[in-house]
Amino acid sequence: MHMADALLSPAVGGIMWAVSAGTIALGSAQLRREQDDRQASLMGVLGAFLFAAQMINFSIPGTGSSGHLGGGLLLAVLLGPSASFLTIASVLVVQALFFADGGLLALGCNIFNLGVIPSFLVYPFLYRVLSKGGISKGDRHLAEPVPGGAPGKWRETAAVMISALVAMQLGSLAVVLETGLSGISSLPLERFLLLMQPIHLAIGAVEGAVTVAILSFVRKARPELLRRAPAGNAWRSRFAVLLAFLVIALVTGGFLSQLASKNPDGLEWSLSKAGGKVAAPGAGEGVHGLLAQLQEKSAWFPDYAVKRAAPRPLPRGAGALPDAASAVPGVVGTILTLALVCVAGALLKKGKERVETPDA
Amino acid sequence: MSHHILEIDRLRHVYPDGTEALREVSIRIVHGESVAVIGANGAGKSTLLAHLNGHLLPTSGTVRVGHLPVGRDTLAEIRRTVGMVFHDPDDQLFMPTVYEDVAFGPMNLGLSGEDLERCVKDALRQVDALHLAGKPPYHLSAGEKRRVAIATVLSMSPDILVMDEPGNGLDPYARRQLINLLKDFKHSKIVTSHDLDLVLDLCERTVVLSGGEVRADGPTREIFQDEALLKECRLEKPLSMQGCPICGP
Amino acid sequence: MASISAALLDLKRLDQLASGTTFLHRLDARAKVLATLVFIVCVVSFDRYQISPLIPFLIFPAFLIAVGELPTRYLLGKVALVAPFAIAVGICNPYFDRQLLLQLGALRVTGGWLSFASIVLRTGLTVGAVFTLTALTGFPAICRALQRLGMPRPFALQLMFLYRYLFVLAEEGGRAAKARELRCFGRKGSGLKSYASLLGHLLLRTWQRAERMHMSMLARGFSGTFPEQVKARLRFADVAFLSIWVFLCIALRLSNVTHSVGALFTGLLP
CATH class of the missing domain: 1.20.5 (Single alpha-helices involved in coiled-coils or other helix-helix interfaces)
Known part of the structure; x- marks a missing residue:
């Protein structure tokens, strides 16, 4: 589910970089405040654990395929939001640099999809609410771990399953949106969505099952480990700010890319504005408004190919067919x-x- | 004058789950002595070592290093005096390069600049590992890792070296190299090991732990002659003291 | 398990490349990180139907590989292995985008094929840039560079610790996986139950390792803060490298060298 550089436009990649970098800064500041000197070594080796765990597979009965742990939710439950987020982000950095899973520009997207979503959205807003049930309204009480307040087995299982499913759905939705907004791929949005979401429903179910199994193992062997994760309620308020920032960034980004797409090319356009000189050899070739295009595609999606093949004038701005x-x-x-x-x-x-x- | 550099007095430790790991352990170690602590698995060796630098605090009894009792407020001083080399060098070498790892302790002690560099280089030279300075720990062999782990502690110029299974996982050559290295050190040494031949080579005195108690404490050779004692404590004479089965006794 | 040890070997190999001593290896990591970022941004900023202006960008990885004495075939192989996701999505383009954009005699090229080729080319360029960066710089140096460029300290530490223990944990996990694999025949026994218990044990051992590490840090006077890194200044060579690089990237971005070369060549023909 790693997003890739090749499918990204600089605008989307840049915005997601900014969002992820901002979250890393917030998470780091939070860790500094917590001042737990055990945390550094624990996060380090757990990151390495996650890295190793993702390389070990198990066979899924009846399907012939195999799955592995993603680990976002597991770490959030074990470490709390900030520490788990930084741990996941660090694993993604290593994967980007050594295995080019994704790439450098896509790193921002990947950190958001696989780190921010499980740690800062799903864990505090969904998992904790579900697993603590009744008392979720009084946020303050949750800040202190309730002594002996481990959730019941079924409740815990349900909470983990639902959270894993939701985290995966949101993650794949984010991939689809990032790809769509970038406009490098021509895959129509809802086709892509129809392709990605069911696959990630299955992946989410597997992830949930593995997380449940590992957590119940830990609960039996060393229950005290599950009690140390900070509640992450402080995060809800702080995250609301971040979320607002994200929405603003996305809207701005969308606006900018739409603006850019009406012109020959984003970068060239802004450069020509700045320098007064247009150097756009490739400008004659078709450039499409990203958002407009997405909208249009979704509008005449069913008979897309037919209409496209019909001898109709080429849409917006596409230059005439270059002759030989x-x-x-x-x-x-x-x-x-x-x-x-x-x-x-x-x-x-x-x-x-x-x-x-x-x-x- | 024999000033006791390490004094353990009626040390008792009970873990939170109720296991009594040490009961009434008393040991005195004087300056420059080299002492082995041996015993079966679960005899309490690791628990004892963890008390020497204050990682665990006594349930009752005291541990004194020099003049200082080990307690929460003396930890910094104690940890500089007692250098602890861990069982698994991978736990000890956590910085990106050997140099940075050896510098970790001295930097925490406030050293910087040329002093730091000299200190790190001295420590590496002592274990014959100066050429490894720029390497990351994961590219080292087991013997190199062990020597660097010792250097990380030497760089803080401790008075006492505490080593948990120093010969573990080394090939015969690296093991011999390590023994020769340790023999040259002037520090007081406390070593736990299952490798009794290493103990025989390295330590003139041996303490036998069994079930959390000191069963014997005396010159290494004498203790290793006492076969009844060794058997009772689930130990065995070192190979070098057993008659050769091929050439006859 | 073959894959885990293979991945580990691969990691080690890439890591060892960074211990080279060429001019490029000795450059400040900050210059290399920034140059790579500029390069990637320039590459991905092209319109999706562009292929020809992307070609000159190949000179950058070619230059780095040649001057940095990196093994060409190994890196090319790595690039080829990577990015199945981008290719998988890209291959849909020809299906959905059938707009005719180019006609070469009898060959009619649709927008979909053009953009697919462009995606493949982009993948090669961006992935290649990342690998050459890693191979020329090494992970710890990249971390330090990022930290000096403003990455928060706790995250830099996290990256450093992670990297150190990757090798330890991957070996440990690999051994555990192998032990399981040797005792499960066919698909029996390799299911979720044994997987969860294997990972559970690995997790607990990892946790204990963290406790031992913490103990060893405390034993060496750790008080919750890590000593600061020594700051190095950018030298002339670093600045020069970065400026030339950025200038060339932007120049190639703004002018279509390929077209000019082609026009020149076809113009010379009678």
Whole structure:
């Protein structure tokens, strides 16, 4: 479920980076306030644990496929929101740098989808409410762990399952929205949604089942571990602020990308505004308003292909079909540049080797 | 003058779950002595060690290091005096590079700049690991990890070295290297180990723990001759003291 | 389990590349991180039907791999393995986007195919940039760079700890997984029950390790704050590298070199 750089536009990627960076700053500040000197080593090794756990699989009966732990909810239950969020975010950073799961620009999206959602949305607003049931209205009481107040077994199971399902649904919804807003993929929004949500319903169910099983194991073996997670109520108010910030950022982002899309190209447009010079060789090729396009696609979705194939004028701004004469330089240039790059790389490498070999 | 650098007096420890891990343990160790604490699994060795630097506090009885009783308010001083080398070097080496790890303790003690660098390099040189300074711990071999773990403690110039199973998981060569290294140290040493040959090489004195009590305390060779005692405490004569089955006794 | 030890080996290999000593390895990590970010932003800022202007960007990874003496085939293999998600989504483009954008003789290229090719190219460029960054810099140095660029300290510490214990835990988890695998035949025994108990045990052992680590930190005078890093200044080479890089990226972003080369070439033909 990792979002990828290649599907992202700079605007969406940048906004999500800002949101995730902001959350990391808030989470770090929160940890500093808690001043628990055990926390650092615990979070570090639990992050490593999560990393290892995600590489171990189990077979799902009757399906022939296998699943593994995602771990967001598990960590939130064990560590509380801030610590679990930072732990997940750190795992994602390592995955981005070493396995390129996602990528650097998409890191912001991934941290949001897999970290912020389970730790700061689902855990405090859903899991704690469900697992503590009756007393959820009096938030203050929850701040102190209720002695012996472990939720009943069924209630706990239900709370974990529901939370895992919701976290996964929200996560995949976020992926769909981020992809859609970026407008690199042409997949219509609701097709994508119809594809992603059911898959993540299944993934969420698996995640829930694994989390329930591990938590009940821990509860039997070392129940005291489950009592140390801070309640995270302080987070609700703080998170409301963050959420407002996020909404504003998204609206601004949406507005900006719509604005940009009416012009040849976002970056070029703003540069030409700034410098007064338009250097847009590619501007003739079709550029579509991202949001407008999404809307339109969803409007005539069912017979999309038919209409598209009909000889109707090309929609907004798409340049006339380039004839062969103007296309040839592009193709020839592509091949030539590619060759040039390869040759340059090989020469550099050769040059390096030659510099080193003389003394051999 | 024999000033007792470490004095454990009627130490008793009961864990929260009610297990009595140590009962009435009394040991005195003088400056420069090298003492082995041996015993079966669960005899209380680790619990005893955890008291020496105040990670656990006595249920009753006292532990004194130099003049200081181990207690909440003396922890900082105690921990500088007693250098603890852990069972698993991976628990001890947590910084990104060997250098930073060895510098961790001295930096916490307030060292910086050239003093810090000298201190770190000295410690690494003592364990013959200066060439490893820039390496990350996960690229080290077991023997290298063990030596670096010792350096992390040496860099704080402790008076007493406490080591939990120092020879564990080392190949014969690395084990011999370690023994020779430790022999040269002038510190007081307290070592727990199941490797009784290592104990024989390293420690002139041995304390046998069994069921949370001191069963014997005396010169290592004498204790290892007492087969009845060893058997009772689930131990066995070191191989080097057993007759060779092939060449005959 | 093959995958976990393979992943670990891969991680170690990439990590070891960072111990190289070339000019690029010695540059300040901040310069490299920022340059990579600029590069990625430039690449993804192209319109989705663009292919030709993306090609010149290949010179950057090519330059880094050549001058940084990185193993080309290994990195290419890694790039090829990665990003199934992007490809999976991208392959839908030709199906949904059938607008004709390019005609080369008999070959009619639709927008979908163009944007799919563009996605593949973007994936290669962005993923390649990340791998070269990691291989030239190393994780701890990237962390320190990010911290000096404003990443909060607790998070920097978290990354550092995580990285240190990745290797330990992945090996431990790998051993446990192997032990389970050796005793389950076919799919029997590899289900949720054994999985949860395996992970549960691993979790508890991890927790105990954290307690021992904490103990060893306390034993060395830890009082809740980690010592500050020594601050290094950017040298001329770092600034120069970054400025040239950024300038080139933006220049390539604004002018279509490929087109010019192509036009030049076709113009030369009679």
